[in-house]
Amino acid sequence: MKNPLLITLTLLLGLSAGQALADNNSVNAIQNGNNNTLAIEQVGYANSINAGQVGDNNNAGLSINGNNNSLTTQISSTGDSESAFISGDSNSANIQMSGSGNEASLMIQGTGNTAQINIQGINNQAAISQTGSFNTASIAQNGAGNQAAITQNGTLNSATITQNGSNDHASITQNGTGNQFTIAQNGNNNSLAITQTR
Numbered sequence: 559m560k561n562p563l564l565i566t567l568t569l570l571l572g573l574s575a576g577q578a579l580a581d582n583n584s585v586n587a588i589q590n591g592n593n594n595t596l597a598i599e600q601v602g603y604a605n606s607i608n609a610g611q612v613g614d615n616n617n618a619g620l621s622i623n624g625n626n627n628s629l630t631t632q633i634s635s636t637g638d639s640e641s642a643f644i645s646g647d648s649n650s651a652n653i654q655m656s657g658s659g660n661e662a663s664l665m666i667q668g669t670g671n672t673a674q675i676n677i678q679g680i681n682n683q684a685a686i687s688q689t690g691s692f693n694t695a696s697i698a699q700n701g702a703g704n705q706a707a708i709t710q711n712g713t714l715n716s717a718t719i720t721q722n723g724s725n726d727h728a729s730i731t732q733n734g735t736g737n738q739f740t741i742a743q744n745g746n747n748n749s750l751a752i753t754q755t756r
Contacts (some may be wrong), residue, residue: 583622585609591616602627613638624649635660638677646671657682668693679704682721690715703728703741712737723748730754 572688576732583600586608594611603625610632617639620629624646631640631653642664649666651673660677662686662750675684680702686695687709689737694716695708703725708717710732717730718740726743733755741750 588612596620599623601725605629607631610634629682640664651740660684671695682706710737727751 582604582656584596584606585598585600587596587598589596590612592614594616596609596611596706598607598609599605599621601623605622605627607620608630609620611618612634613636615637616633617630618633620631620643622629622644624644626648627644628650629644631642632641634656636658638660640653640655640662642651642653644651644666646668648669648685649671649689651664651666653662653664653675655662655677657677657679659681662675662677664675666673667688667689668691671688672694673686674696675686676698682699682704684697684699685707686688686697688695690712692697692714693710695709695710696718697706699706699721700719701723704721705727706719706721707729708719710717710735714727715732715737719728719730720727720742720755722744724746727741727749728741729751730739730741731753737754737756739752739754753754
C-alpha cells in the first residue's frame with residue numbers, strides 16, 4: 559500500500575537548521591552518532607521543538623508556523639527518517655522511533671490538534687495528516703514492514719492505529735465532526751481501510 563501522506567523529506571531538509579523567527583520560541587536539539595541530518599524551522603510565538611537523534615544516518619525535517627505549538631521527536635536507531643510540519647496554534651505532536659529503516663510523517667494544520675507516532679522495529683511507515691480543530695491521532699507500530707496512515711479533516715475527531723506484527727496495512731480517513739475509530743492489528747499480513755464522514 560503506497561502511503562500518499564508521507565511528506566517529502568527533502569522539502570523540509572531544505573530549511574536552515576535551527577532557524578527560529580519571532581519571539582519566545584525554543585529549540586533543544588541533541589545529536590549523538592554519525593551522519594545524522596536535522597533541519598528545524600520555527601516561525602511565530604511561543605513555539606517549542608525538542609529533537610534528539612541517537613545512532614547513525616538518521617534524517618529529520620521539522621517545521622512550525624504559528625503560536626504556542628509544541629513538537630517532540632526522538633530517533634534512537636539507524637537509517638530512520640522523519641518529517642513534521644505544524645501550522646496553526648496550540649497544536650502538539652510527539653514522534654518516537656527505534657529500530658532501522660523506519661519512516662514517520664506528520665502534518666497538522668489548525669488549532670488544538672494532537673498527534674503521536676511511536677515506531678519500534680524495521681522498515682515501518684507511519685503518517686498522520688490533520689486539518690481542523692481539536693482532533694486526536696495516534697499510531698503505534700511494533701514489528702517489521704507495517705504501514706499505517708491517519709487522515710482527519712474537521713473537528714473533534716479521534717483515531718488510533720496499533721500494529722504488532724509484520725506487513726500489516728491500516729488506514730483511517732475521517733471527515734466532519736466527532737468521528738472515532740480504533741484499529742488494532744496483531745499478527746502478519748493484515749489489511750484494513752476505514753472511511754467515516756459525518
